[in-house]
Amino acid sequence: MSVGLSAVEGPVLIIGAGLLGSSIGLGLRAQSVDVVVSDASPTNEAVAEDIGAGRSLRALEQSQESLPDPAVVVVASPPDVTASIVIESLRKYPHATVMDISSVKRSIVEDVLAANVDASRYVGTHPMAGREKSGPVAARGELFTSMPWVICAHESTRPEAVKTAVTIAVELGATVTHLDVEEHDRTVALISHVPQVMSSLLASRLQDTPLYALGLAGQGLRDTVRIAGSDPGLWVQILSANAQPVVQTLYGVREDLERLIKTLESPTASGARLDIAQLMSEGNNGVNRIPGKHGGAPAAFSQMTVLVDDTPGQIAQLLAEIGELGVNLEDLRLEHSPGQPAGLVEISVNPNEHEKLVEDLTERGWKVVR
Numbered sequence: 001m002s003v004g005l006s007a008v009e010g011p012v013l014i015i016g017a018g019l020l021g022s023s024i025g026l027g028l029r030a031q032s033v034d035v036v037v038s039d040a041s042p043t044n045e046a047v048a049e050d051i052g053a054g055r056s057l058r059a060l061e062q063s064q065e066s067l068p069d070p071a072v073v074v075v076a077s078p079p080d081v082t083a084s085i086v087i088e089s090l091r092k093y094p095h096a097t098v099m100d101i102s103s104v105k106r107s108i109v110e111d112v113l114a115a116n117v118d119a120s121r122y123v124g125t126h127p128m129a130g131r132e133k134s135g136p137v138a139a140r141g142e143l144f145t146s147m148p149w150v151i152c153a154h155e156s157t158r159p160e161a162v163k164t165a166v167t168i169a170v171e172l173g174a175t176v177t178h179l180d181v182e183e184h185d186r187t188v189a190l191i192s193h194v195p196q197v198m199s200s201l202l203a204s205r206l207q208d209t210p211l212y213a214l215g216l217a218g219q220g221l222r223d224t225v226r227i228a229g230s231d232p233g234l235w236v237q238i239l240s241a242n243a244q245p246v247v248q249t250l251y252g253v254r255e256d257l258e259r260l261i262k263t264l265e266s267p268t269a270s271g272a273r274l275d276i277a278q279l280m281s282e283g284n285n286g287v288n289r290i291p292g293k294h295g296g297a298p299a300a301f302s303q304m305t306v307l308v309d310d311t312p313g314q315i316a317q318l319l320a321e322i323g324e325l326g327v328n329l330e331d332l333r334l335e336h337s338p339g340q341p342a343g344l345v346e347i348s349v350n351p352n353e354h355e356k357l358v359e360d361l362t363e364r365g366w367k368v369v370r
């Protein structure tokens with residue numbers, strides 16, 4: 001039974017009410033879907049209920065209310081317990097579609113298919129959205145808006161189960177892509193797991209760096225180490241469950257790293273500079289291939305930087321004025337170094353709006369750098 005106008009049939013039972021589970025709960029509740037949350041940690045389950053991600057299963061049980069038969073079970077627990085929770089849920093809720101959202105798929109699908117359960121109601125999925133924080137306090141209902149969500153049906157998944165998973169992803173604002181399990185694991189090794197490794201390896205170089213040196217860091221360092229703040233416990237599980245595809249990608253990185261080290265050991269040798277330039281431009285080629293917003297073609301937006309005072313309301317004022325000027329912002333990034341009295345707002349717009357916006361904002365008294 002659906003409570004609101006949502007296309008999702010509830011109740012939806014979310015098992016694992018951490019960052020992802022509670023974000024899904026918040027997003028579905030915003031569409032008036034009936035959501036029940038369950039977590040091994042009573043505290044996380046209670047926090048999830050408090051922030052509005054769904055009704056606590058424990059609280060329902062304590063009040064002697066029985067859980068209405070869930071139409072969908074979303075398993076949002078850490079990867080290492082996901083397969084066993086999926087299997088248990090398929091047994092316990094014989095009418096429910098059971099989907100998981102773990103970052104790795106092959107090991108889970110294999111375990112579910114090997115168990116004596118009705119695996120046709122199981123569909124593996126993976127929202128490509130997250131944060132470098134964990135737990136329900138970090139949850140956001142809009143986490144999945146315009147983000148990809150991969151659906152990995154296995155050979156015996158029922159079409160209705162796929163449809164249910166797609167409906168949930170779409171309801172949360174995500175864009176659905178279908179991949180088989182092997183392709184998924186190979187792909188995420190490159191676009192998610194190795195980036196995490198590279199970020200952590202670079203950030204680990206900073207452990208003994210004097211604080212004055214870190215204080216000089218610009219946005220480049222912050223951009224590349226942001227995800228190094230991720231939960232080690234989760235990443236031990238992800239990397240070990242997807243070790244083989246990750247290692248394949250790391251072999252390529254090792255090759256390029258060895259090439260660069262060798263070149264830089266003799267930087268004035270004949271051809272050395274060309275080799276450095278080649279490595280850098282190979283990086284340019286790669287970054288230019290990353291699609292723009294909403295999965296569209298790589299977009300060539302033009303950028304400008306606006307200096308704002310570090311006082312409340314400045315950024316809101318700037319955005320309001322850009323809106324008044326009728327310009328659509330394609331992207332926005334804030335740069336701010338602690339201790340600096342000003343912040344930098346980097347704005348991306350369509351190139352044909354660039355010059356006029358620089359002029360208009362300057363006229364209105366903003367300090368704009370092209």
Ligand SMILES: NC(=O)C1=CN([C@@H]2O[C@H](COP(=O)(O)OP(=O)(O)OC[C@H]3O[C@@H](n4cnc5c(N)ncnc54)[C@H](O)[C@@H]3O)[C@@H](O)[C@H]2O)C=CC1
Pocket residue numbers: 015016017018019020021038039040041044076077078079081082085101102103104126127128129130131132133134135136234238
């Ligand atoms: N963190 C991220 O950015 C993303 C994570 N994922 C996947 O989502 C899943 C959850 O990750 P997060 O929400 O980040 O982790 P989290 O640590 O924030 O949440 C996991 C929750 O599961 C609970 N839990 C642990 N064992 C349990 C069990 N046996 N039964 C019920 N609950 C249990 C924990 O108490 C915790 O509240 C993982 O499988 C992860 O691979 C997918 C996409 C992005």
Ligand SMILES: O=C(O)C(=O)Cc1ccc(O)cc1
Pocket residue numbers: 102103127128129130131132192227
């Ligand atoms: O924060 C980011 O940039 C991420 O890429 C988050 C993320 C982490 C793990 C996943 O399985 C999917 C997405």
